[in-house]
Amino acid sequence: MTTERQHDTIDMMLNMGPQHPATHGVFRMVLTLDGERVLDVTPHIGYLHRGSEKLCEGESYGQVVTLFDRIDYIANLNNELAFCRAAERLMSIEVPERAMYIRVILAELNRVASHALFIGTYAIDLGAMTPVMYGFRERERIQNLFEAVTGARMMHNFIRIGGVKEDVPDDFGPRVRQLIGQVREGIEEMDRLLTFNEVYLARTRGVGVIDAATAISVGLTGPSLRGSGVAYDVRKDDPYEIYPYLSYKVPIGENGDCWDRYYVRLQECYESLSMISQCLDQMEAGPTMVQMRRIARPPKGEVYVHSENPRGDIGVYLVSDGTDKPYRLKIRPPSFCNLVGLAPMTRGSYIADAVAILGSLDIVLGEVDR
Amino acid sequence: MSLELMDVVWVSLWLFTLLNVVAVAALSLVWLERKLLGRMQGRVGPTRVGPFGLLQPIADGIKLLMKEDIAPGSSSRVLFFVAPLLVFVPSYMVWITIPFGRDLFVRNLDLGLFFFVALSVLGIVGLVLAGWSSNSKYAILGGFRSAAQLVSYEIPIIMTILVVAMLAGSLSFHDVVLAQDVVPYAAVQPLAFGVFLLAGLAEVGRTPFDIYHAESEVVGGPFVEYSGAHWAIFFLAEYINTFMVGALGALLFLGGWRWPVGDVPAAAGVALFLFKTYAIVAVIFWVRATYPRMRIDQLMSFGWKVLIPLSFAAFVVTAFQMFYGWPIWMLTLLSLVILVPPIYIQLRWQRTPAMALAKHYAEIAVAVHAQPRPVPVAAVTEAHAAPGTEDDA
Numbered sequence: 001m002t003t004e005r006q007h008d009t010i011d012m013m014l015n016m017g018p019q020h021p022a023t024h025g026v027f028r029m030v031l032t033l034d035g036e037r038v039l040d041v042t043p044h045i046g047y048l049h050r051g052s053e054k055l056c057e058g059e060s061y062g063q064v065v066t067l068f069d070r071i072d073y074i075a076n077l078n079n080e081l082a083f084c085r086a087a088e089r090l091m092s093i094e095v096p097e098r099a100m101y102i103r104v105i106l107a108e109l110n111r112v113a114s115h116a117l118f119i120g121t122y123a124i125d126l127g128a129m130t131p132v133m134y135g136f137r138e139r140e141r142i143q144n145l146f147e148a149v150t151g152a153r154m155m156h157n158f159i160r161i162g163g164v165k166e167d168v169p170d171d172f173g174p175r176v177r178q179l180i181g182q183v184r185e186g187i188e189e190m191d192r193l194l195t196f197n198e199v200y201l202a203r204t205r206g207v208g209v210i211d212a213a214t215a216i217s218v219g220l221t222g223p224s225l226r227g228s229g230v231a232y233d234v235r236k237d238d239p240y241e242i243y244p245y246l247s248y249k250v251p252i253g254e255n256g257d258c259w260d261r262y263y264v265r266l267q268e269c270y271e272s273l274s275m276i277s278q279c280l281d282q283m284e285a286g287p288t289m290v291q292m293r294r295i296a297r298p299p300k301g302e303v304y305v306h307s308e309n310p311r312g313d314i315g316v317y318l319v320s321d322g323t324d325k326p327y328r329l330k331i332r333p334p335s336f337c338n339l340v341g342l343a344p345m346t347r348g349s350y351i352a353d354a355v356a357i358l359g360s361l362d363i364v365l366g367e368v369d370r
Numbered sequence: 371m372s373l374e375l376m377d378v379v380w381v382s383l384w385l386f387t388l389l390n391v392v393a394v395a396a397l398s399l400v401w402l403e404r405k406l407l408g409r410m411q412g413r414v415g416p417t418r419v420g421p422f423g424l425l426q427p428i429a430d431g432i433k434l435l436m437k438e439d440i441a442p443g444s445s446s447r448v449l450f451f452v453a454p455l456l457v458f459v460p461s462y463m464v465w466i467t468i469p470f471g472r473d474l475f476v477r478n479l480d481l482g483l484f485f486f487v488a489l490s491v492l493g494i495v496g497l498v499l500a501g502w503s504s505n506s507k508y509a510i511l512g513g514f515r516s517a518a519q520l521v522s523y524e525i526p527i528i529m530t531i532l533v534v535a536m537l538a539g540s541l542s543f544h545d546v547v548l549a550q551d552v553v554p555y556a557a558v559q560p561l562a563f564g565v566f567l568l569a570g571l572a573e574v575g576r577t578p579f580d581i582y583h584a585e586s587e588v589v590g591g592p593f594v595e596y597s598g599a600h601w602a603i604f605f606l607a608e609y610i611n612t613f614m615v616g617a618l619g620a621l622l623f624l625g626g627w628r629w630p631v632g633d634v635p636a637a638a639g640v641a642l643f644l645f646k647t648y649a650i651v652a653v654i655f656w657v658r659a660t661y662p663r664m665r666i667d668q669l670m671s672f673g674w675k676v677l678i679p680l681s682f683a684a685f686v687v688t689a690f691q692m693f694y695g696w697p698i699w700m701l702t703l704l705s706l707v708i709l710v711p712p713i714y715i716q717l718r719w720q721r722t723p724a725m726a727l728a729k730h731y732a733e734i735a736v737a738v739h740a741q742p743r744p745v746p747v748a749a750v751t752e753a754h755a756a757p758g759t760e761d762d763a
Contacts, residue, residue, distance in 0.1 A: 014507050022586035036511075036666050125586045127577060127663025133411035195728070198720050199578045199662045205724065231736040245743045249735040259724070263731060282743065351511070352587050352665045 011039060014351075018047045022125050022355040025365030029342075031354060038354050041346045043339060048369040056329040061087050061161055061296050064326065069155045071331065072367040074117060077103075077110040077146075078309045080159035085240060086305040086316035087161045091298040098286040099163035100241045105176065105279045106149065106158070108272040112183060113142040114310035115265045115272075118362045119190050122262060125359035126203050131190045138186040145179055161296060163289035173280055180273050187269050195266065204259035208345040208357035211256055218344065219337040222312025223264045224361055228256030234308035246278050258360040265362070295324050311335050311362055333370060335363040384476045385466075392465050396609035397427040402648070403655050410659040434605075437598035442505060445595065449503035454596070454603040456496030460489045461607045461614065468617055469543050471627045471640040482543040483531050486618070487524075490573070493607070494520045497582065500592035500604075512591020515666055516575070516582035522673040523572040523579075529681035530566040533559055533688050534622045547626035554630075556623040558698055561705030562684040563623045565677055567650070570615035572673065574608065577658040581666050612651060620646035676712055683708045 017028035026047035032040040052071055056064045064087075068079040081103055088095060095103075120135020143153045149168050150158035158165045169175075194200050210220070215228040225232055233250045235243045251267035253260025298320045306315040312334025321327040338361045345357045401416070401424060408415025416423030441450050467482040469475040479485050494517060501513015535541050537558060538549040556563040572579035583591035593604050620626055624646045627639030634642070664672065684705060691701040 012507065014511075021589060036515075123662060127580065127584060127586065128661060129407070129577075130411050130659045133413065137412060193660070194662075196721050196724055197661065198716060199664055201720050201724050202668055203662055203665060236736065236738050242743075244741045247738060247740040249737050251731060251735045253731060254727075254734070260731075263728065267731070267735065278740075350665055350667065352581075352584070352663075355586050 009034065016354070017044075023358065024121065024363060027358075027363065027365055027368070029354065029358070031351065033351065036350050036352075038346055038349055038351060041343050041354060043342055045336075045339070045365075045368050048365045050370065052370040053329055053331060057326055060324045061298070061326065064329070065160060066155065066157050069157060070366065071333070071370060072309065072311065072314075072335070072364050073154060074364050075110050075114045075310045076154055076156055077106045077159060078114075078307070079314065080156065081107050081241075082305070082307045082309065082314045082316050084159050084161050085307060086303055086318045087296070087298070089303045089305050090301060090318055090320055091161070091292075091296060093162050093290055093292065095163055095241075096287045096290060097242070098167075098283065099288040101279050101283040102164050102168055102288060103159055104241050104243065104246075105276050105283075106146070108276050108279075109142050109145065109176075109179075111310045112187075112269050112272045113139040115269045116142075116183070116187060116190075118265055118310075119187075119194065119262070122359045122362075123190075123194055123200075125355050126200065128194065128197075128200070131194055134186055134190050134193075138183050141179060141182055141186075145175065148175070160289065162292050163287070165289075167288045173283075176276060176280060180277055184270070184273055187266070191266060195263065201259065203352075203356055204257065204262060204360070206255070206257050207349065207353050208258045208261075208360060209256050210341055210345050214344060215256060215341065218340045220312070220341050221334050221337060222309065223268060224261055224312065224338050224341065226251065226264045227253040227261035227360075229254045232313075234306055234313050238306065240307055242279070242282075245282060246275050248275050258356050261360045261362075297322060297324050306332070309334055311364065311367070312338055331370060333367040335361075335365075335367040336370075339363055339368060381476070388465055388476055389462065391470075392462060392610055392613070393606065395613050396606050397431070399609045399613055399651060400427040400430070402651070403658075406652060406655045407659050410656070431602060434602040435599050439598040439600060440595075442595050444505045446503040446505070449499055450595075451600065453496045453500035453503060453592075454600045454607075456499060457493050458496075458603045458607040458610075460492040460496075461610045464489050464614060465610075467543060468614075468621070469547065469626065470643055471636045472633075473636060474640060475544075478542060478544050481541045483535055483541045483546070487528050487531060490527075490611075490614075491520075491524055493611070497592050500596070504592070504595040506595050508588045508590070508594045509592050512582045512584075512588045512594070515588070516592060518666070519572060519575070519579065519582055519669060519673075522670060523569045523677070526565050526569040526673070526677040526681040527573055529678070529685050530562040530569070531622065533562045533681075533684050536685075536688050536692060543621055543626075547621055547628055550625035550629050551632065552629075553698065554623060554625040558701055559623075559684060559688065559705050560702065561680060561687075561708050563619075564709065565681045565684060566619065566623065567615075567653070569673075569677055569681075570619070571654060571657065572669070574611040574615055576612065576654050578661040578664050579669060580663055581669055584663055586663075612654060613647065615654070616647035616650040617643075619650040624650075680708065680712065 012033040014031040014033050015028065016031055017023040018026040023029065028044040028047070030042040030044065031038050052067055056067055059067065064083055065080050068083040069076045072079050116135045116138040120132035123131035146156060147153050149172065150156040150165070210228055212228045212230050215225050216230060220228070221232065229252055231250050231252050236250050248271045251264045251271065253264050300320055300322045302317070302319040304315060304317045306313050313332070314334050315332030317330040318326055319328040342358060342361060346354045349357065404426070405415040405423070416426035419425040419429045441447055464486050466476045467479045467485050469478065497516040497520070498513045501509045501516065534546055534555055537555055538546040540546060575582055583593060588594070593601060596604060620643055627643040631642065687701060687704045687708065
């Protein structure tokens with residue numbers, strides 16, 4: 001695609017957002033248009049800025065978990081896990097194995113819920129209105145399980161420093177197995193409806209192409225990077241929790257277009273479901289929380305811990321000055337970093353492609369703005 | 371020709387009745403769409419207002435009429451308020467010549483098909499005007515899109531209507547229906563029927579061609595600044611047009627109120643006609659539940675490179691058949707043969723490579739193998755102390 005001007009006309013500035021159905025929240029793109037063609041795009045963020053990092057400095061370590069729930073509000077448990085791992089590293093806590101299994105099961109379920117929502121909302125960005133209902137249905141099922149386990153549907157505050165809040169209910173195993181079957185069917189339904197649909201292929205193949213080198217240089221991570229053919233997954237390259245004991249595949253793409261990013265996410269759903277059933281097979285009874293002081297005061301020091309969120313590589317940089325509150329907490333939010341790829345992908349495409357590309361990055365504004 | 375007073379009264383009465391019939395049909399379509407989409411999406415659709423939610427569209431209409439009618443301060447007010455009428459009036463006027471049954475029409479025009487074509491194009495002016503007069507960027511983008519889309523898809527529609535007119539030897543809807551006594555034209559010319567349905571989808575802006583009012587791109591396009599009653603008029607016109615495509619399909623290709631039963635009482639004929647119309651409309655809703663939206667350039671190239679050549683091919687094939695007097699099944703065969711290459715190309719260049727790619731991706735996915743899990747010391751000693759006490763989570 002060329003960005004060359006086709007006619008001698010004045011560019012049109014189109015302010016897409018912050019209130020626009022396809023910007024997934026309060027994101028604003030200023031598009032410079034030549035007719036239907038996008039010459040340039042300027043992202044504007046900050047409409048949902050809540051100062052989460054600063055807020056974290058005012059809370060004790062245990063309370064920070066609740067704030068992490070609210071950063072990426074589609075993948076709450078993954079976020080809790082990211083922070084708790086950083087705090088545990090700082091305090092040198094060994095988490096009991098059963099707690100790690102519970103954490104991984106919940107985190108992978110949340111990944112599936114997040115991807116199911118992505119597939120649905122991405123389809124509605126492209127004008128297909130049915131998959132979003134299926135996506136929400138699967139997410140709803142998973143949330144019902146979360147409610148049974150953690151007591152909350154979104155803001156769980158379940159993964160704690162040193163383990164999880166409490167052991168899972170007695171019927172957890174059979175219930176999760178049943179859930180896996182249902183969710184797999186639901187995802188296959190979306191798969192059949194969407195993946196090889198002619199119009200869908202026409203809208204996503206070859207759109208928003210980003211090659212591996214550019215993707216790395218702008219800092220893409222997660223499925224958006226794997227769509228370009230880079231097999232980088234924190235679970236594989238820097239294993240944590242009990243991921244080393246699981247067999248799975250890291251799906252990658254090759255062309256780095258919207259369809260590849262979508263397809264990687266779709267395959268990840270299947271992989272996550274298989275990981276969950278492996279976890280259930282391996283899980284043994286045991287304690288779910290370490291014995292630790294009620295008010296944790298880590299030693300002075302700093303850690304940087306990263307883990308794999310549905311949207312990419314979330315990093316938590318934690319500095320302690322020896323008190324019960326973090327001295328500084330910096331988050332590397334995957335959505336925010338992935339958003340950098342928007343401009344190079346979008347230039348030279350059409351307005352409709354800009355929507356498709358933004359959707360394929362799967363951003364969550366709560367995380368972009370923090 | 372002198373115009374009698376009684377004529378004027380009768381025509382007014384007919385027009386008023388027609389307006390009501392068409393409006394009720396459009397409202398029924400709103401209900402049907404919501405109910406069908408709901409069922410296809412694992413929902414139930416409207417259930418609260420009236421039995422099966424049948425009164426929901428009326429409640430929505432009342433709500434819209436009671437809303438404040440806002441015009442943007444920078445809009446051109448006269449054009450802004452005229453535009454909905456320019457869209458609505460042609461879409462309603464077309465119905466004058468549509469026969470619901472053997473004797474059920476306002477006027478059986480000898481040039482009925484031509485009348486339809488001439489009037490249906492007028493609606494585009496209203497859409498462009500709505501986009502322009504709103505003085506909004508989304509609206510003007512939508513207006514331009516509608517101009518480009520509707521004008522280019524008008525051509526295949528007209529060509530397929532011409533094919534029907536050739537086969538029937540008449541431009542009157544009545545004669546076209548009578549000519550399909552034995553075999554409907556959908557069987558005689560499946561190619562023209564297919565082109566008609568696709569172009570019809572684009573003509574009324576339904577998925578996958580709902581580009582000019584694409585919600586996730588131009589947020590409603592020409593209608594973005596409208597509210598209240600004026601928006602309701604656009605909405606009504608859109609559904610009337612959808613019903614029109616169904617009715618046209620039923621009349622031109624499915625034999626209207628006659629085929630396959632021949633001469634039946636008027637009420638049965640109307641029921642048959644409505645059944646066919648609603649069937650086509652249901653297909654349109656089904657497509658909406660299934661397909662994403664195309665992009666504007668894909669839409670234009672599909673129109674100009676696929677549909678228009680196909681419609682010309684249908685036209686030429688029909689002309690050959692009539693000139694040389696080939697048997698009618700030759701026409702069916704030929705039009706099916708013409709349909710093969712585009713379908714083959716579509717599968718060959720779109721779906722097959724994507725499926726191969728998916729298979730390829732399944733192969734290159736990086737496999738991570740599980741490491742053996744170290745057996746915890748505590749578990750070993752426990753197992754020695756009391757075998758079989760490990761409990762499975």
